[in-house]
Amino acid sequence: MTKADIVASIAEETGLDRAEVLRTVEAFMESVRDSLAKGENVYLRGFGSFIVKKRAEKTGRNISKKTTIVIPAHNIPSFKPSKTFVEKVKKNVKVK
Numbered sequence: 001m002t003k004a005d006i007v008a009s010i011a012e013e014t015g016l017d018r019a020e021v022l023r024t025v026e027a028f029m030e031s032v033r034d035s036l037a038k039g040e041n042v043y044l045r046g047f048g049s050f051i052v053k054k055r056a057e058k059t060g061r062n063i064s065k066k067t068t069i070v071i072p073a074h075n076i077p078s079f080k081p082s083k084t085f086v087e088k089v090k091k092n093v094k095v096k
Helices: 003-014 018-037 083-092
Strands: 042-044 048-055 058-062 067-071 074-081
Touching: 003 018, 018 042, 018 048, 074 083
Parallel strands: none
Antiparallel strands: 042 048, 048 074, 058 067
16 A cells, blocks of 8 residues: 555545645645654554664675674664554454
8 A cells, every 4th residue: 555545545435625634634744754864753542652762883895895893882763552452453464
């Protein structure tokens, strides 16, 4: 499902104009991005949490040059679904 599909689905369910729904969806995504960029987690009860994970510094390998490199510590966004979200997906998704 793409962003356009989500906008079309919400517009159909609510009866709102697609352009209005698109602005709302984009504002939501921007708000989540801004919060995570500031290091703030976003909690949506019944859906899940967008969180910032801290990755420690580690040693890696550049296999083309056969050298060791240091990958610095950094933050990375992550999503953790709620229990109800996981249960609904487990119950309804059929494995192909």
